Amino acid sequence: GENVEQHPSTLSVQEGDSAVIKCTYSDSASNYFPWYKQELGKGPQLIIDIRSNVGEKKDQRIAVTLNKTAKHFSLHITETQPEDSAVYFCAARSRDDKIIFGKGTRLHILP
């Protein structure tokens, strides 16, 4: 089945700098890759997603890139702000339509 690896597990960046989180997946048939942000006491919130027919997608300060050949995708957050502090999960939709999650990255934005 699908396996999603995510790095780093923890990331600290200075406010205003950029943050990058990287993920790899194992099943070449996976075709949809969402990213979720989870704040304390809340459920995961979808922040951006990308489908396999697109290489890059951007939404204001957030962008996601996908390399199908290498089977990896990344989340880029620019001009980070204190409210970006949270746990971020990458995920991949497997061939049987299940969403498989990475282990998460705890992002700290330093003042």
Added chain:
Amino acid sequence: SAVISQKPSRDICQRGTSLTIQCQVDSQVTMMFWYRQQPGQSLTLIATANQGSEATYESGFVIDKFPISRPNLTFSTLTVSNMSPEDSSIYLCSATGVGNQPQHFGDGTRLSIL
């Protein structure tokens, strides 16, 4: 996007008892799922809730321990049976909207077993 409500939001239960968690979506959805998230960990899929038929369970999860119902398109329940401290976790409901919409989550039920 669909709004997903879970009840209760948290509970503290005694060992050996059972608790039923309810999940209500405010619009029609195609698929509903139940996940478990242990403290500081990622999300693990428990099962897919199928409307009008038995849920489809993932490896390591069984119906006797986690019975699931989905009587209609927008409502599902998960029961955690014969609870032990190892069942202390966050249980999350999620759903996918009509038309290949993204999967969204409720805020979860935080369960502690004493």
